[in-house]
Amino acid sequence: xxxxxxxxxxxxxxPHPQSTGKIPERRQRTFSQWFRHKGWRHVVGVVTTLFAxxxxxxxxxxxLNSNGTxxxxxxxxxxxDGGNFEAxxxxxxRPFGRWFINTMVIGVVTSAATVFLGALAAYAFSRMRFTxxxxxxxxxxxxxxxxxxxxxxxxxxxLNAITDIVPWLGLxxxxxxxxxxxxxxxxxxxxxxxxFFNTVPKSLDEAARIDGASHVQVFFTIILPLVTPILAVVGxxxxxxxxxxxxIASVVLTDPDSQTLxxxxxxxVAQQRSENWGVFAAGAVLAAVPxxxxxxxxxxxxxxxxxxxxxxx
Amino acid sequence: xxxxAPPDRxxxxxxxxxxxxxxxxxxxxxxxxxxxLVDAFAVYVMITLFFQEKWLILIVAASVTLLINWIYLRKGxxxxxxxxxxxxxxxLFQVFVMLYSxxxxxxxxxxxxxxxxxDAVSAIxxxxxxxxxxxxxxxxxxxxxxxxxxxxxxxxDGDVSVGTTGSPLEDASEAVTDSTGRAVELEGYRTLxxxxxxxxxxxxxxxxxxxxDDPEDGSLKTSDGSSAxxxxxxxxxDEATSTFTNLETGAxxxxxxxxxxxxxxxxxxxxxWKVNVGFDNFAxxxxxxxxxxxxxxxxxxxxxxxxxxxxxxxxxxxxxxNAFNLPDLRGKRVYRILMILPYAFPAFxxxxxxxxxxxxxxxxxxxTFFGGxxxxxxxxxxxxxxxxxxxxxxxxxxxxxxxxxxxxxxxPEEVNExxxxxGATAWRTFTAIKLPLLLVSVAPLLIASFAFNFNNFNVIYMxxxxxxxxxxxxxxxxxxxxLITMVYEIAFGTGVGRDYGLASALSIIIFIIVxxxxxxxxxxxxxxxxxx
Numbered sequence: 001x002x003x004x005x006x007x008x009x010x011x012x013x014x015p016h017p018q019s020t021g022k023i024p025e026r027r028q029r030t031f032s033q034w035f036r037h038k039g040w041r042h043v044v045g046v047v048t049t050l051f052a053x054x055x056x057x058x059x060x061x062x063x064l065n066s067n068g069t070x071x072x073x074x075x076x077x078x079x080x081d082g083g084n085f086e087a088x089x090x091x092x093x094r095p096f097g098r099w100f101i102n103t104m105v106i107g108v109v110t111s112a113a114t115v116f117l118g119a120l121a122a123y124a125f126s127r128m129r130f131t132x133x134x135x136x137x138x139x140x141x142x143x144x145x146x147x148x149x150x151x152x153x154x155x156x157x158x159l160n161a162i163t164d165i166v167p168w169l170g171l172x173x174x175x176x177x178x179x180x181x182x183x184x185x186x187x188x189x190x191x192x193x194x195x196f197f198n199t200v201p202k203s204l205d206e207a208a209r210i211d212g213a214s215h216v217q218v219f220f221t222i223i224l225p226l227v228t229p230i231l232a233v234v235g236x237x238x239x240x241x242x243x244x245x246x247x248i249a250s251v252v253l254t255d256p257d258s259q260t261l262x263x264x265x266x267x268x269v270a271q272q273r274s275e276n277w278g279v280f281a282a283g284a285v286l287a288a289v290p291x292x293x294x295x296x297x298x299x300x301x302x303x304x305x306x307x308x309x310x311x312x313x
Numbered sequence: 314x315x316x317x318a319p320p321d322r323x324x325x326x327x328x329x330x331x332x333x334x335x336x337x338x339x340x341x342x343x344x345x346x347x348x349x350l351v352d353a354f355a356v357y358v359m360i361t362l363f364f365q366e367k368w369l370i371l372i373v374a375a376s377v378t379l380l381i382n383w384i385y386l387r388k389g390x391x392x393x394x395x396x397x398x399x400x401x402x403x404x405l406f407q408v409f410v411m412l413y414s415x416x417x418x419x420x421x422x423x424x425x426x427x428x429x430x431x432d433a434v435s436a437i438x439x440x441x442x443x444x445x446x447x448x449x450x451x452x453x454x455x456x457x458x459x460x461x462x463x464x465x466x467x468x469x470d471g472d473v474s475v476g477t478t479g480s481p482l483e484d485a486s487e488a489v490t491d492s493t494g495r496a497v498e499l500e501g502y503r504t505l506x507x508x509x510x511x512x513x514x515x516x517x518x519x520x521x522x523x524x525x526d527d528p529e530d531g532s533l534k535t536s537d538g539s540s541a542x543x544x545x546x547x548x549x550x551d552e553a554t555s556t557f558t559n560l561e562t563g564a565x566x567x568x569x570x571x572x573x574x575x576x577x578x579x580x581x582x583x584x585x586w587k588v589n590v591g592f593d594n595f596a597x598x599x600x601x602x603x604x605x606x607x608x609x610x611x612x613x614x615x616x617x618x619x620x621x622x623x624x625x626x627x628x629x630x631x632x633x634x635n636a637f638n639l640p641d642l643r644g645k646r647v648y649r650i651l652m653i654l655p656y657a658f659p660a661f662x663x664x665x666x667x668x669x670x671x672x673x674x675x676x677x678x679x680x681t682f683f684g685g686x687x688x689x690x691x692x693x694x695x696x697x698x699x700x701x702x703x704x705x706x707x708x709x710x711x712x713x714x715x716x717x718x719x720x721x722x723x724x725p726e727e728v729n730e731x732x733x734x735x736g737a738t739a740w741r742t743f744t745a746i747k748l749p750l751l752l753v754s755v756a757p758l759l760i761a762s763f764a765f766n767f768n769n770f771n772v773i774y775m776x777x778x779x780x781x782x783x784x785x786x787x788x789x790x791x792x793x794x795x796l797i798t799m800v801y802e803i804a805f806g807t808g809v810g811r812d813y814g815l816a817s818a819l820s821i822i823i824f825i826i827v828x829x830x831x832x833x834x835x836x837x838x839x840x841x842x843x844x845x
Contacts, residue, residue, distance in 0.1 A: 038643075044636050049651045052652045052707070055663070055667060055707070058666070058677055062669075070676065071680075074676075074681055120395045120399060121395060121399045123395055145764050145828070147768055148410070149768060149770060150414070150768065150797070150820050150823055150827075151411050151413070151414045152801065152820075153414060153804045153820060154411070154417060154817065155406065155410050156805075157413070157813065158409075165365070166358060166361065179406065180406050182402040183403055183405060184407060185399055186399040190399070216337075244660045244661050244662075246661050246775075247797075262661045265661075265665065269669075277669060287659065291658075296650065296653075296657060
């Protein structure tokens with residue numbers, strides 16, 4: 001099995017290129033050695049990259065081809081124009097622009113609130129000792145195993161009941177949806193943040209307390225600036241998760257004008273998948289670009305955050 | 314504000330009293346304002362609840378409001394002040410809704426069983442209206458006030474009255490009548506013209522004006538906007554025995570004890586009410602022919618899907634992490650960026666895009682890779698399952714790649730060297746040393762990944778919508794449905810009537826499975842012991 005060849009072992013055995021004169025013979029040896037050492041990795045890399053990227057190239061090509069149907073999209077980049085994007089923004093019964101704004105507003109408000117609620121809780125768990133602390137942390141860890149969408153029926157019925165009491169928080173309301181999402185704010189986020197908060201030395205806040213800072217001042221002016229990376233990671237992960245959330249949003253938001261991209265774009269292709277294909281692809285590209293840009297921009301943070309979370313448990 | 318004072322000075326510096334700085338005055342103001350807003354909202358909610366006479370919720374709301382005020386106004390109890398906001402939402406929208414699911418699972422809540430028995434009785438009385446044979450015609454005009462349509466009715470004796478849906482006829486003898494003696498105008502109302510009557514036909518048809526508060530006295534309805542007839546419920550309700558009697562056939566419908574009125578020969582009135590049905594929903598899930606067969610297949614597939622997804626993404630991710638864990642590999646960064654793109658791509662879009670790629674007739678895969686072959690990627694039971702797994706591999710391997718790369722790089726180099734000194738092959742070093750060390754750190758992530766895939770709604774729903782459908786059931790459930798998509802289909806699907814009770818019962822089953830699996834696996838990994 002060469003798959004897991006230890007790189008150094010072969011590197012040591014490799015002869016130095018300049019040391020001998022017989023070029024044709026050695027070239028062959030070098031190539032097979034190069035292949036065993038590095039070449040196969042490039043083969044794996046190219047194959048996997050193709051597998052990873054071809055659906056994305058396809059959807060980009062379909063978006064730029066105003067031919068519109070699925071069959072017409074199969075010849076990649078055979079036609080390039082912006083007709084689909086134009087159609088996307090001019091259909092009043094499927095207001096893509098509104099969906100986009102709705103998704104951004106719901107995503108940004110919810111992730112900001114999530115970060116804030118999570119940071120408050122993590123500060124308490126990391127800096128204070130109180131009865132029930134351990135059991136609360138355990139409870140949070142266990143609760144996050146059960147995603148909210150398991151209770152989607154109960155959430156629907158509950159919002160239905162809230163509609164009778166406070167209509168602007170009930171079914172069809174984006175604020176109601178944000179509230180529901182905040183139910184999941186503590187779960188895994190507090191845990192990630194808790195681990196990171198613990199890495200900030202306590203002597204810092206003790207010094208500040210001695211200087212007369214209140215616990216609120218310590219939280220806002222000392223701890224929060226030092227834990228910005230984890231705040232970014234949590235906020236970003238929350239935003240990415242929310243921009244893909246379909247189940248609860250589809251149940252709560254009924255009016256096309258209030259829907260999110262996930263619900264709206266699904267309706268675009270739910271009935272006739274092949275006819276609307278080009279316009280859907282254009283919508284998919286626009287919906288995916290901000291999320292992917294954010295993701296790649298903060299990729300390093302995310303990797304570190306994931307691994308830190310996993311290792312610290 | 315100074316953050317870091319040298320220790321020798323800070324120990325001697327007298328501690329400032331809290332509340333003496335400008336900052337804390339500002340803080341106090343913010344706190345009072347926020348708490349005031351919360352209280353104002355709470356009072357608004359409680360007043361609404363009071364007028365709706367929802368006493369239980371009112372008591373709960375009042376207690377929660379008091380608790381919040383107590384937490385923030387008392388001295389001390391600092392942790393609670395930081396935890397309360399998050400816990401409020403957690404309790405309401407994660408813990409309570411789960412308990413509520415548990416409650417709904419033991420009821421027959423769903424289409425036709427939405428409300429209380431009293432509501433069901435009046436709904437039946439209203440819907441079962443039939444024109445009283447040979448009843449006199451009332452001449453009517455259609456009036457409008459505040460956007461609501463009213464009937465101005467002149468009875469055969471010339472008496473005039475007015476009313477609308479939900480508000481019984483009242484005397485309106487002051488109305489203006491035309492030459493034929495038909496009332497046409499009333500002060501405070503606007504009379505609709507002929508053209509308006511035509512455009513509002515559907516709304517006018519829906520107006521049912523009861524003669525009195527008792528629905529059995531009958532009501533007035535008009536179909537053309539000029540003459541109305543008396544309608545009476547064809548079913549008469551007897552309060553004392555709690556039975557409906559069909560006035561024509563004489564059949565009686567009694568309270569069956571299961572939330573509906575049923576006649577002796579088993580006929581059921583369509584509107585029922587919500588009752589507790591005990592374990593009926595669970596029994597139905599495991600005994601009803603229509604549900605049981607599909608359910609077992611769905612459970613089996615849910616496990617297969619989750620396990621295979623975790624294993625395949627982990628295997629590919631680990632393989633790639635190993636392949637690219639070489640410091641001097643050229644183009645490593647480019648590969649890395651390109652390979653994690655699927656992870657950055659929103660999952661619901663991935664499902665939809667792949668459903669287009671794999672479309673048998675028009676799809677890119679069949680037309681380009683297989684030269685126009687008609688391979689039923691999404692419509693053949695087995696191929697659909699394979700497709701779902703491949704798409705989920707596409708979505709999931711970059712995450713495992715990132716995680717495994719991180720974990721591999723954090724392994725100490727000495728371990729590696731020691732193994733090589735002892736003469737271990739690369740493969741043996743990997744299986745005997747690196748993999749076990751790696752598993753320690755990634756095992757919790759694998760469990761989390763299992764739990765996630767167990768409820769991976771988006772991929773299934775967007776790619777195949779659960780299809781191809783099972784042949785042995787009328788419900789819209791198919792070969793690639795997992796438990797959570799089945800729940801969604803039963804609760805909100807278009808195939809058959811909504812059944813919240815059964816859907817909640819299935820949620821509870823998922824809940825139990827996830828709980829058991831996580832409990833066992835966490836015990837194995839001892840992840841919980843790390844908490845201090």
